[in-house]
Amino acid sequence: MTLKNTKRFDDVRPGEALPPLAIPITVGLVTGGAIATRDYFPGHHDLHAAQALGSPHIFMNILTTNGLVQRYVEEWAGPAARFASLKIKLGAPNYPGDCMTFNGAVTGQDAATRTVEITLSGKNSMGNHVTGTVALVLP
Template sequence: MSAQGISFDNTQVGDALPALDIPVSVELIVSGAIATRDFFPGHHDPEAARKLGSKHIFMNILTSNGLVERYVGAWAGPQALIGEVKIRLGAPNYPGDTMTMTGEVSAKDEAARALTVQLRGSNSMGDHVSGQVTLLFAEGAMA
């Protein structure tokens, strides 16, 4: 990987993405909910979240999706376009925890110049998010 990202031609199935620790804070959860126009009380009101059976406010799926795209996109660099994101949520992300993103290239399609990355974002309770991202590369583009 260079400072500008990866090269499609030099990336292989099994290549690991570097782990990324993301501290989960009240500010991250609330700002992510506001930015995605998700005003559900469980994402910003601790008392409302507790009434729902949650121990604290929790991250919304749109913020999780954005963090997945940031993680894979920053690794791949500007030569890659995110083609498809398929994620599912598991354990909630609560303030005070850390989500660690990890990933691995699981498929390489030479004809389509596409890479598939399997990933997970885990916290102290287990996997918060897991899934895959497909990256597309222009023909002949070099990083």
Template sequence: MTSMKTRAFADTRLGEQLPELAIPVTVTLINGGAIATRDYFAGHHDADAARELGSPHIFMNILTTTALVQRFVEGWAGPQATFKDIQIKLGVPNYPGDTMTFFGEVTERDEASNTLVVSLKGKNSMGNHATGKVTVVLPA
């Protein structure tokens, strides 16, 4: 059981900034995410194969990025938030040795359904790795 509390919809506001979340990008994170999502594409675990593709190193898959987006929003919203939609676009790759930092803000708020839209970016040293929005429902 977690001691983390879920935010109440009434305690949120339009324009509210989510706390930044910095995630070190490691070989273990990239490999583990690929294995966990059954994505055995060599560019996610084999540095030589990645270089043959023109990449300087292995790179993170979109499913791992999506999971980290959910972690970012859930860390702010709490464990009882209900995710309705996650829409992201990938930009620059995430390579080992970098850090991806998430930034987000509440950009829509529907009082009739206790629904929020969080717009977000996950940036690394090269620019935006992921941009998008997440729709969540919070308890009243």
């Protein structure tokens, strides 16, 4: 049984672009993501602590970024896709008041394992916040 709106391996081609996804960066997203991932580092929820560290504002933690990467790829691939790997690298911080826009493309396929590779980036006003690759197994 294939779930609706799920990409099938045979329908995906290298070079296929994923639709962009804009994520507004808000105080609620940054602090909520930190709390949800049990990351109580003050720079993720306390403005004065973040400023004492030399940051202009609180900043997003990597686990929230990781979850947003997963959301971006999963919205394209659909509910029957299975993550085989997710590898990301952080760049510019995500601060409230900015917007991060994801872009990505299919950059590889392996017919033997029905795996596709997605290369992606999430860019804000300062540059790439996140870059990486995701391997998905598709039905």
